[in-house]
Amino acid sequence: MVPDIIKxxxxxxxITPAADLSLQDFSPIMRQLLFNRGYSTFDDAISYLFANTxxxxxxxxxxxxxxxxxxxxxxxxxNNEPIVVYGDYDADGVTATALLTDVVRxxxxxxxxxxxxxxxxxxxxxxxxxxxxxxxxVRLVITVDCGVRSLKEAEHAKNIGLxxxxxxxxxxxxxxxxxxxxxxxKQPGETYPDRNLxxxxxxxxxxxxxxxxxxxxxxxxxxxxxxxxxLDLVALGTVADQVPLIGENRHLVRSGLEYLRxxxxxxxxxxxxxxQLNPASINAESxxxxxxxxxxxxxxxxxxxxxLDLLLTRxxxxxxxxxxxLNSQNQERQEITRAIQAHAETTALIAEPDAPLLFxxxxxxxxxxIGLAAARLLEKYYRPAIVAHQGxxxxxxxxxxxxxxxxxxxxxxxxxxxxxxxxHAAAAGFTVRNSDLxxxxxxxxEIANAELGGFDLRPMFQxxxxxxxxxxxxxxxxxxxxxxxxxxxxxxxxFVSRSVRVLRSRPVGKDSSHLKLAVTDGRITYxxxxxxxxxxxxxxxxxxxxxxxxxxxxxxGNETLQLNVKDIHPTGVDDQ
Numbered sequence: 001m002v003p004d005i006i007k008x009x010x011x012x013x014x015i016t017p018a019a020d021l022s023l024q025d026f027s028p029i030m031r032q033l034l035f036n037r038g039y040s041t042f043d044d045a046i047s048y049l050f051a052n053t054x055x056x057x058x059x060x061x062x063x064x065x066x067x068x069x070x071x072x073x074x075x076x077x078x079n080n081e082p083i084v085v086y087g088d089y090d091a092d093g094v095t096a097t098a099l100l101t102d103v104v105r106x107x108x109x110x111x112x113x114x115x116x117x118x119x120x121x122x123x124x125x126x127x128x129x130x131x132x133x134x135x136x137x138v139r140l141v142i143t144v145d146c147g148v149r150s151l152k153e154a155e156h157a158k159n160i161g162l163x164x165x166x167x168x169x170x171x172x173x174x175x176x177x178x179x180x181x182x183x184x185x186k187q188p189g190e191t192y193p194d195r196n197l198x199x200x201x202x203x204x205x206x207x208x209x210x211x212x213x214x215x216x217x218x219x220x221x222x223x224x225x226x227x228x229x230x231l232d233l234v235a236l237g238t239v240a241d242q243v244p245l246i247g248e249n250r251h252l253v254r255s256g257l258e259y260l261r262x263x264x265x266x267x268x269x270x271x272x273x274x275x276q277l278n279p280a281s282i283n284a285e286s287x288x289x290x291x292x293x294x295x296x297x298x299x300x301x302x303x304x305x306x307x308l309d310l311l312l313t314r315x316x317x318x319x320x321x322x323x324x325x326l327n328s329q330n331q332e333r334q335e336i337t338r339a340i341q342a343h344a345e346t347t348a349l350i351a352e353p354d355a356p357l358l359f360x361x362x363x364x365x366x367x368x369x370i371g372l373a374a375a376r377l378l379e380k381y382y383r384p385a386i387v388a389h390q391g392x393x394x395x396x397x398x399x400x401x402x403x404x405x406x407x408x409x410x411x412x413x414x415x416x417x418x419x420x421x422x423x424h425a426a427a428a429g430f431t432v433r434n435s436d437l438x439x440x441x442x443x444x445x446e447i448a449n450a451e452l453g454g455f456d457l458r459p460m461f462q463x464x465x466x467x468x469x470x471x472x473x474x475x476x477x478x479x480x481x482x483x484x485x486x487x488x489x490x491x492x493x494x495f496v497s498r499s500v501r502v503l504r505s506r507p508v509g510k511d512s513s514h515l516k517l518a519v520t521d522g523r524i525t526y527x528x529x530x531x532x533x534x535x536x537x538x539x540x541x542x543x544x545x546x547x548x549x550x551x552x553x554x555x556x557g558n559e560t561l562q563l564n565v566k567d568i569h570p571t572g573v574d575d576q
Contacts, residue, residue: 085114086115122396171424294326462491494549
């Protein structure tokens with residue numbers, strides 16, 4: 001496997017838009033782009049551009065929400081029962097924990113957040129924690145972003161007289177936990193129109209039901225709901241968890257970005273400051289590459305309590321101190337990730353260079369960053385990747401996968417070997433006894449061989465259209481802003497231009513890892529930046545094909561148009 005292999009480009013064909021896609025205020029390029037992405041009618045395009053919610057998205061239409069809201073508001077809060085919001089240590093879990101804890105408190109309830117320690121307790125519900133909470137007098141536990149596969153723990157909670165509400169967006173197993181209420185849009189029998197909500201998105205729907213019984217009457221305008229002030233947390237957790245930014249997620253994140261650009265939560269304001277961001281220009285990319293990683297850093301290296309405290313505090317000094325702590329932890333996390341990635345890469349390739357699935361395990365790997373290392377391996381080699389930490393008795397692994405391979409289903413086929421497992425199509429985790437690890441590796445490789453044998457496993461870029469550089473209209477950048485928020489399943493617009501001439505090129509950035517270019521088609525010249533492609537500069541030919549996004553570069557108060565290059569092919573090289 002060669003990491004610099006020519007990547008495939010799939011370019012949408014130049015189909016003439018349907019007659020009823022009459023968006024005359026938009027350029028032909030933008031209308032074509034919308035049509036190519038499947039928004040082939042005026043109504044579909046308008047719904048997408050305005051990020052409307054799907055019909056039927058009222059909270060009461062989701063299984064478990066009415067029961068959960070009733071148990072919380074009309075029993076627990078009314079009777080002053082101690083409530084624990086039991087979360088996860090990633091950004092989705094932390095934002096969801098903060099949101100629901102604050103909502104219950106605002107209604108007069110006794111609530112506190114509890115996030116298990118990754119290194120001492122592991123992911124999700126655990127019996128020891130349930131016993132401790134019961135002993136402390138807790139009457140109701142509400143999980144966020146975890147619990148749907150915790151059958152044994154749910155049964156234990158019932159046996160010790162602890163009521164349990166589970167809210168979790170992960171794929172359930174064959175059996176569902178028997179609890180007071182289960183909120184999971186992926187459970188059998190669910191008819192809710194959007195099943196891609198993040199953990200914090202589910203909690204937001206529950207919060208809407210708790211705070212506003214009449215939410216259904218104005219669901220298309222979240223600013224009218226008392227829950228609107230929590231949309232900043234929803235945007236943070238949703239983008240950081242990399243769930244699809246389509247449907248209701250798109251609506252929630254776009255609304256939440258408005259609040260992030262005018263921060264009203266002290267912890268969020270301090271986090272933005274620590275990341276050195278301008279609040280007014282925050283977008284989904286800011287969350288994905290700056291704010292989300294800092295929220296995640298606490299739980300990856302230590303306890304996630306600092307991240308939770310940051311989102312809940314109203315004290316300026318405390319918020320500043322916690323934000324700087326997360327910033328420092330994020331820098332440390334980056335260094336550890338690079339080291340583990342390098343070692344895991346060598347380990348995986350030595351073991352089986354041409355295996356369809358990369359697997360690296362070591363007792364020295366930090367369990368908090370193995371998922372990031374797996375993601376880096378996937379990005380570099382376009383193979384499902386598993387990086388695992390081996391302890392004295394158990395091995396805990398983190399998996400990242402490609403669209404062609406559903407990693408959680410693969411783990412389901414190995415369930416007899418696993419202590420626990422769960423996740424999504426693209427990301428999952430598991431715990432296995434060390435004695436069963438060799439068989440697990442063999443079986444996962446067999447599954448990967450069977451399912452991936454017929455695929456051309458090279459990274460695929462999906463381009464929206466091919467055009468000349470001179471066709472790029474400066475106003476197009478404003479139109480492309482209507483695609484925001486972009487991310488999973490709703491990527492930024494990508495274009496391909498052929499046979500452009502390189503006027504200048506030079507490596508830039510730390511370790512010369514990036515590439516700065518000036519390119520022309522003979523009629524117009526653009527500056528371009530190609531992140532992580534600096535190694536191409538010494539052998540860059542005179543004429544190249546570019547795959548890029550078109551954007552405004554803002555630097556030192558100046559604004560210029562530039563191409564953000566995602567990939568480069570020498571002109572004439574087959575991109576299929």
